[in-house]
Structures are given as C-alpha cells and as structure tokens.
Amino acid sequence: MEFNFVAVLVAALVTLLVGFVxxxxxxxxxxWMNESGMTEEKAKQGNMLKIFGLTIFYSFMLAFIMPALTVHQMGALGMIGGPxxxxxxxxSYAAFMADYGDTFRTYQHGALHGFMSGxxxxxxxxxxxxxxxxxSWKYMLINAGYWIVSMTIMGAVVCRWI
Structure with a gap:
C-alpha cells in the first residue's frame, strides 16, 4: 500500500469546494456572518493569500492524517513499523494483506469514518x-457542520484512492 499524494491533495482541496458552497x-x-460578527467590509480587508494559503496547508494536514482514520490496513502497516x-x-503480514488488503476500501466506508471523525x-x-x-449555537453548528461534511468527503476520497 503506497501513499497516494494526489488523493491527499484532492482531499485537502475538498475543504475549499465545500467552503465555497x-x-x-x-x-x-x-x-454565519451575522453570528460571527463578520461584515463584507471586514472580510475584504483580510489577506486572501494568507487566508487561502494557510487554509490549504491546514487542510493538507487533515488530509494527511485521514488515511490513518479511514483505512483499516494502515493499522496493520503500523504494527510492522511502517512501509x-x-x-x-x-x-503473517503478507497473508493478512493478501486476504484483507482491499477490504473496506470504498467511498462509502471512507465517508463513514470521515463522518465519525468530523x-x-x-x-x-x-x-x-x-x-x-x-x-451562539448557530455559529458553532454551522462551523462544525462544515467540518463534518468536509471530513466526510475527505474520508471517502482518501479511503478509496489510497
């Protein structure tokens, strides 16, 4: 099982797409703007390069850990010390991977684990x-909901593509 950088990168970019919607x-x-106290004028004053650059960086960090949260075979790989x-x-490791190497490696299973992580x-x-x-609870649930949806999709992508 090799690390798939493209899967992690796509999963990281999911946060931008979900956030846009x-x-x-x-x-x-x-x-969200009403609950956070954000205004259009204040939003326009932000350093967008910094905001989006760090958003991608932090999203990449989340996507990077997602295989450990969604792919069961990562546990077996961890038990032998890594790749x-x-x-x-x-x-016994080769036998386990031969028997279960692709088990639970679906979009649905990854989405389930991504949802649970969220x-x-x-x-x-x-x-x-x-x-x-x-x-307010509205503010908290809007932000948490965003992360739950994002991590659900991230989990689906990573679990199936890694």
Missing amino acids: WYNPKVFGTI EFVNKALP VFLALPITCINGLFEQK
Missing part, C-alpha cells in the same frame, strides 16, 4: 472554542 450567502454564509519494514515483516473530533473542538468565545 457552505459559506455562500444562499446557504449558511449570511447566517519501510514491509520487506522485513513476518509472513462528529467526534471537529464538532467537539469547534464547540469548545465557540463556548469559550461565547458564540
């Missing part, structure tokens, strides 16, 4: 921050 004024953008130890692994990682983190920032 999710935060569109016709979807949740207007509500550099495949040739030195006991025969619900059990992104939602709590987003809501904890929102509580301390004294933000």
Whole structure:
C-alpha cells in the first residue's frame, strides 16, 4: 500500500469546494456572518493569500492524517513499523494483506469514518472554542457542520484512492 499524494491533495482541496458552497450567502454564509460578527467590509480587508494559503496547508494536514482514520490496513502497516519494514515483516503480514488488503476500501466506508471523525473530533473542538468565545449555537453548528461534511468527503476520497 503506497501513499497516494494526489488523493491527499484532492482531499485537502475538498475543504475549499465545500467552503465555497457552505459559506455562500444562499446557504449558511449570511447566517454565519451575522453570528460571527463578520461584515463584507471586514472580510475584504483580510489577506486572501494568507487566508487561502494557510487554509490549504491546514487542510493538507487533515488530509494527511485521514488515511490513518479511514483505512483499516494502515493499522496493520503500523504494527510492522511502517512501509519501510514491509520487506522485513513476518509472513503473517503478507497473508493478512493478501486476504484483507482491499477490504473496506470504498467511498462509502471512507465517508463513514470521515463522518465519525468530523462528529467526534471537529464538532467537539469547534464547540469548545465557540463556548469559550461565547458564540451562539448557530455559529458553532454551522462551523462544525462544515467540518463534518468536509471530513466526510475527505474520508471517502482518501479511503478509496489510497
């Protein structure tokens, strides 16, 4: 099982596509702006190169860890010490991979694990921050929902393509 950089890159770019739709004024953008205190003028003052550049960087970090969250075979690979130890692994590893190497490697399975990652990682983190920032539940759920949808799609892409 080789690392697929293209899959990780596509999964990282998913966040931009989902964000373009999710935060569109016709979807949740207007509500989010009202709840966050953001205005059109303030948004235009932001350094877009910095914002989008760091967004892609952080999204890549999420996409990079997604195989460990969505691909069961990564656990077996981790048990032998990583890809550099495949040739030195006991025969049981090769037998396991021959029997189960492609098991649960579907878009649906990756989406399930991506969704669970969003619900059990992104939602709590987003809501904890929102509580301390004294933000509304609308604000927290819009942001958490964005991450749940993004991570669901990221999981689907990575699980099937890696």
